Amino acid sequence: MNHKNSLVLGIETSCDETSVAVVKNGTKVLSNVISSQMDVHRRFGGVVPEVASRRHVERMTVIIEQALAEANVTKDRLDAIAVTQGPGLVGALLIGVASAKALAYALNLPLVPVHHIAGHIYANHLVTPLEFPLVALVVSGGHTELIYMESHLHFARLGQTRDDAAGEAFDKVARFMGLPYPGGPQIDRLSAQGKAIYDLPRAWLEPDSLDFSFSGLKSSVMQLMQKAERKGETIGQADLAASFQAAVLDVLVEKAFRAVKQKGVKQLLLAGGVSANSGLRVRLMKRAEEEGITLRIPPLELCTDNAAMIAAAGTYLYHEGKFADLTLNANPGLPLIE
Amino acid sequence: MGLKILAIDTSTLVLGVAVVEEGKVLGEVTNNLHKTHSERLMPTVAGLLKDLSIELQEITAISVTSGPGSYTGIRIGVTTAKTLAWTHDVPLFAESSLTVLAMNGKRFPGLVVPMIDARRNRVYTGVYRSNTLGVSEVLGQQVLEITDLLEQCNRLKEPILFLGDDVSKFRGIIEETLGENAHFGSPAENLPRASELGEMSLQRIMRGEEPLSQQFTLNYLQVTEAEANWLKKQKQGTGNDVN
Numbered sequence: 232m233n234h235k236n237s238l239v240l241g242i243e244t245s246c247d248e249t250s251v252a253v254v255k256n257g258t259k260v261l262s263n264v265i266s267s268q269m270d271v272h273r274r275f276g277g278v279v280p281e282v283a284s285r286r287h288v289e290r291m292t293v294i295i296e297q298a299l300a301e302a303n304v305t306k307d308r309l310d311a312i313a314v315t316q317g318p319g320l321v322g323a324l325l326i327g328v329a330s331a332k333a334l335a336y337a338l339n340l341p342l343v344p345v346h347h348i349a350g351h352i353y354a355n356h357l358v359t360p361l362e363f364p365l366v367a368l369v370v371s372g373g374h375t376e377l378i379y380m381e382s383h384l385h386f387a388r389l390g391q392t393r394d395d396a397a398g399e400a401f402d403k404v405a406r407f408m409g410l411p412y413p414g415g416p417q418i419d420r421l422s423a424q425g426k427a428i429y430d431l432p433r434a435w436l437e438p439d440s441l442d443f444s445f446s447g448l449k450s451s452v453m454q455l456m457q458k459a460e461r462k463g464e465t466i467g468q469a470d471l472a473a474s475f476q477a478a479v480l481d482v483l484v485e486k487a488f489r490a491v492k493q494k495g496v497k498q499l500l501l502a503g504g505v506s507a508n509s510g511l512r513v514r515l516m517k518r519a520e521e522e523g524i525t526l527r528i529p530p531l532e533l534c535t536d537n538a539a540m541i542a543a544a545g546t547y548l549y550h551e552g553k554f555a556d557l558t559l560n561a562n563p564g565l566p567l568i569e
Numbered sequence: 570m571g572l573k574i575l576a577i578d579t580s581t582l583v584l585g586v587a588v589v590e591e592g593k594v595l596g597e598v599t600n601n602l603h604k605t606h607s608e609r610l611m612p613t614v615a616g617l618l619k620d621l622s623i624e625l626q627e628i629t630a631i632s633v634t635s636g637p638g639s640y641t642g643i644r645i646g647v648t649t650a651k652t653l654a655w656t657h658d659v660p661l662f663a664e665s666s667l668t669v670l671a672m673n674g675k676r677f678p679g680l681v682v683p684m685i686d687a688r689r690n691r692v693y694t695g696v697y698r699s700n701t702l703g704v705s706e707v708l709g710q711q712v713l714e715i716t717d718l719l720e721q722c723n724r725l726k727e728p729i730l731f732l733g734d735d736v737s738k739f740r741g742i743i744e745e746t747l748g749e750n751a752h753f754g755s756p757a758e759n760l761p762r763a764s765e766l767g768e769m770s771l772q773r774i775m776r777g778e779e780p781l782s783q784q785f786t787l788n789y790l791q792v793t794e795a796e797a798n799w800l801k802k803q804k805q806g807t808g809n810d811v812n
């Protein structure tokens with residue numbers, strides 16, 4: 232096993248992005264091809280799992296070929312195949328897993344299963360090496376979690392959402408407001424033009440709790456809109472978006488720094504699709520500066536689902552010999568911590 | 570060196586892998602365990618090649634069933650076959666899972682109707698005529714209500730052999746509708762054979778047919794429910810395409 236010069240090919244198909252990447256030494260992205268299906272799913276107002284799976288199959292080898300070509304790497308030079316095993320949409324995950332197994336078998340390479348959230352955290356490692364201990368705030372359409380890491384690959388969960396993920400709340404509220412899919416970026420954009428004048432609840436839960444809850448907030452937005460409609464009042468879209476976003480960000484930011492304090496760490500990591508939210512980035516940067524904490528936020532292209540992050544996390548698993556055999560199956564509910 | 574085809578079939582609950590060459594089946598694994606194809610397929614391929622002492626590098630083409638059948642099953646088979654073919658830069662061929670099943674009735678004097686359950690009293694099916702060498706389509710492959718299929722079969726007024734494990738679910742109504750003309754496969758004939766699949770692709774190669782492109786379309790026979798609903802809305806003019 233070559234620790235110095237490892238070339239890992241990563242595959243990620245947990246939702247609606249077909250992505251393949253080649254990463255060198257776990258830190259250098261040689262290629263990161265992302266084939267988004269957003270245009271396919273937009274007309275349905277959300278990701279349709281069966282449609283996503285059909286699309287993944289058609290794109291799979293084409294994307295692998297493109298990723299190797301862009302990296303200028305031939306397949307015989309690869310050291311390992313890393314693939315997202317879960318969590319995610321089972322039908323979508325299966326495509327990546329089937330393809331990764333065939334590649335690993337045909338090229339006689341180790342097969343490395345990767346947890347999707349571990350991948351999101353390691354997206355930061357592609358920019359600046361992770362420094363331990365750290366706390367990571369992982370926010371996406373499927374996840375809202377606070378993770379503590381003492382060293383590479385050692386994850387401890389400090390808190391998680393008890394109902395909707397933050398990104399899911401964004402999408403649902405956006406749909407209710409009649410905004411086009413995907414709703415998260417729309418709300419972020421509108422927020423910048425409005426003022427948080429509507430009083431919406433923040434779910435702090437028990438004192439000291441690092442868990443999240445967004446379903447009550449989502450219902451409050453809907454009730455507010457329904458009430459205004461009954462009374463014939465108009466609600467400013469921008470102000471409503473700003474009020475909703477402020478309510479989500481207040482809790483995310485506060486709990487992230489509570490976790491940082493509780494664990495006494497000096498580094499906070501942001502990860503997941505919602506890290507693209509400009510409001511969240513600004514708020515976290517300000518607070519990190521006030522508190523003297525190092526904040527790491529991945530660049531936009533590494534925030535959303537991509538295979539480079541899977542290859543990055545996969546490289547460390549590869550070095551630790553955490554291989555799977557050819558019976559590897561997709562696991563839509565794969566736990567991060569065993 | 571002659572042609573060696575690796576054939577992979579996971580379109581239904583049956584898992585089939587075979588290696589065939591001209592005039593010979595070198596090895597074949599068929600199981601009807603209904604275990605997840607995702608876990609079993611790759612180890613089965615690896616195990617068969619190992620037993621046969623054949624390196625993947627010796628395989629000259631890969632053949633796969635591309636449906637109809639279980640959507641997930643089709644995708645696991647096709648993704649695996651496609652990736653193996655791409656990695657080793659060998660041609661890829663696909664066959665219909667119904668035609669592969671119909672091949673089990675190629676010596677039946679009359680018509681052959683393979684059947685795969687499509688749920689809600691519907692089946693993926695087609696009507697084939699056997700000609701001892703193989704089978705040819707009489708009625709194209711489609712997804713049909715069982716009663717519609719049997720009505721069409723009745724009009725043909727010929728002996729018909731029904732094939733597939735799913736036939737047993739409809740045996741009563743088949744016998745009732747077709748009487749004397751209804752014939753049923755033996756348990757062995759009801760399982761699709763990967764060796765037949767490999768043989769069909771081998772024949773294609775001998776005829777000089779072009780292999781598939783990497784982005785070939787799978788044979789689902791049905792659009793997704795989401796797409797069907799969307800199309801319906803567009804037709805009614807109520808669709809609000811946000812594009």
Ligand SMILES: [Zn+2]
Nearest residue numbers: 371503504536
């Ligand atoms: Zn993600």
